[in-house]
Amino acid sequence: MQALLHPSSNNLKISHVLTRVAPTRFAVVKCAYRSDAVHFHNGIGTSRADWQSSCAILASNVVSQQPQPPPDKSGTADHVASVNGHKTNVDLDLVPIEKLSSSSSADDKSSSPPPPPRALTITDLSPAPMHGSQLRVAYQGVPGAYSEAAAGKAYPKCEAIPCDQFEVAFQAVELWIADRAVLPLENSLGGSIHRNYDLLLRHRLHIVGEVQLPVHHCLLALPGVRKEYLNRVISHPQALAQCELTLTKLGLNVTREAVDDTAGAAEFVAANNLRDTGAIASARAADLYGLEILETGIQDDSSNVTRFVMLAREPIIPRTDRPFKTSIVFAHDKGTSVLFKVLSAFAFRNISLTKIESRPHRNRPIRLVSDSNEGTAKHFEYLFYVDFEASMAEVRAQNALAEVQEFTSFLRVLGSYPMDMTPWSPSRGD
Numbered sequence: 306m307q308a309l310l311h312p313s314s315n316n317l318k319i320s321h322v323l324t325r326v327a328p329t330r331f332a333v334v335k336c337a338y339r340s341d342a343v344h345f346h347n348g349i350g351t352s353r354a355d356w357q358s359s360c361a362i363l364a365s366n367v368v369s370q371q372p373q374p375p376p377d378k379s380g381t382a383d384h385v386a387s388v389n390g391h392k393t394n395v396d397l398d399l400v401p402i403e404k405l406s407s408s409s410s411a412d413d414k415s416s417s418p419p420p421p422p423r424a425l426t427i428t429d430l431s432p433a434p435m436h437g438s439q440l441r442v443a444y445q446g447v448p449g450a451y452s453e454a455a456a457g458k459a460y461p462k463c464e465a466i467p468c469d470q471f472e473v474a475f476q477a478v479e480l481w482i483a484d485r486a487v488l489p490l491e492n493s494l495g496g497s498i499h500r501n502y503d504l505l506l507r508h509r510l511h512i513v514g515e516v517q518l519p520v521h522h523c524l525l526a527l528p529g530v531r532k533e534y535l536n537r538v539i540s541h542p543q544a545l546a547q548c549e550l551t552l553t554k555l556g557l558n559v560t561r562e563a564v565d566d567t568a569g570a571a572e573f574v575a576a577n578n579l580r581d582t583g584a585i586a587s588a589r590a591a592d593l594y595g596l597e598i599l600e601t602g603i604q605d606d607s608s609n610v611t612r613f614v615m616l617a618r619e620p621i622i623p624r625t626d627r628p629f630k631t632s633i634v635f636a637h638d639k640g641t642s643v644l645f646k647v648l649s650a651f652a653f654r655n656i657s658l659t660k661i662e663s664r665p666h667r668n669r670p671i672r673l674v675s676d677s678n679e680g681t682a683k684h685f686e687y688l689f690y691v692d693f694e695a696s697m698a699e700v701r702a703q704n705a706l707a708e709v710q711e712f713t714s715f716l717r718v719l720g721s722y723p724m725d726m727t728p729w730s731p732s733r734g735d
């Protein structure tokens with residue numbers, strides 16, 4: 306495994322966390338994040354915090370067998386929480402071993418060999434800190450990204466850890482570099498973030514909470530640059546989609562270009578001194594990267610909200626003393642005709658659904674329906690993601706899922722977690 310260090314403002318950002326050593330083996334070389342949180346780069350500290358910061362314990366000579374998914378400990382209706390045919394990590398786009406050796410030597414300028422790994426102690430294996438202080442929360446993007454704000458909303462005293470890809474944020478939690486990951490799933494204007502639905506299935510993390518973040522976009526540029534000078538606007542694809550109409554209304558004659566995250570766009574404009582390029586990002590990103598706000602509130606609707614979920618290695622114990630939501634994903638062999646039956650399992654129990662999303666069933670993308678003289682009918686196969694308003698601690702939810710399981714060939718509970726009930730406020734610039 307390999308973590309590359311990327312200076313990003315005052316921070317170091319987690320890049321590739323995992324490297325595939327061989328088809329069935331993985332190893333960690335080292336990784337580090339915020340420069341101010343890391344006290345060493347080549348050695349291994351002695352405290353648990355140091356260990357978590359350096360992630361160096363599973364050094365390159367420590368290889369494991371193909372990782373087995375941990376047992377599902379949702380503790381909620383075990384019979385329905387089982388995973389049929391789900392594999393962990395086998396499909397990850399991991400960096401091949403050749404790159405591991407070349408990039409680790411490129412990173413490590415000193416000629417001395419790295420110190421041998423320290424053995425894990427019981428302290429290293431103690432549970433991650435609970436909600437609040439020093440919880441390490443991985444997010445995709447750089448400081449100033451909305452995902453960072455979502456991490457702060459979910460865990461006010463957390464240490465937010467920037468990652469360059471969503472996949473890396475998942476891996477950071479799986480490798481105990483972070484305690485939680487925060488992941489955008491859907492936006493009120495732009496819709497679902499499909500990649501993240503796919504990642505939820507490919508990894509074995511549990512949804513332990515949700516936050517809904519009002520998103521207030523600004524058009525940023527270098528100091529002194531006027532709107533008329535811009536011929537390009539860059540941002541995260543969701544942010545570009547959320548501001549599409551407003552950009553046109555502003556009369557800007559600009560091309561739109563997608564980059565990894567909104568704050569990264571602002572950082573890019575600043576770092577490259579681009580006087581012809583604007584960025585769509587938050588007011589905090591303008592502050593952090595020394596840009597000016599040319600327009601504020603440029604999202605096409607003031608009620609622009611992104612829903613994020615928080616992910617952890619372990620599920621939380623579902624409760625009934627406050628509103629809970631449960632997220633599941635399922636597939637069935639008999640095409641979409643079963644969908645009605647599945648949904649009726651919730652309807653008959655007065656359980657409201659808040660979301661349905663379908664994604665291609667990658668293991669079985671096509672089903673041949675009939676092969677006649679007229680040709681071959683082919684149907685696409687789907688996985689369905691459903692969120693419903695009930696806790697897995699409620700008997701009606703357990704019964705509904707027991708019934709769903711009868712109709713489905715695959716069913717997994719992604720998490721049962723408290724609903725975000727914070728008072729509604731339309732997006733505004735902070």
Ligand SMILES: O=C(O)C(=O)C[C@]1(C(=O)O)C=C[C@@H](O)C=C1
Pocket residue numbers: 445446449450451452453489492498520541543544565566567568611
């Ligand atoms: O680019 C960012 O700032 C992000 O946090 C990502 C993201 C997204 O993926 O939807 C989050 C919230 C906004 O909807 C726009 C972008």
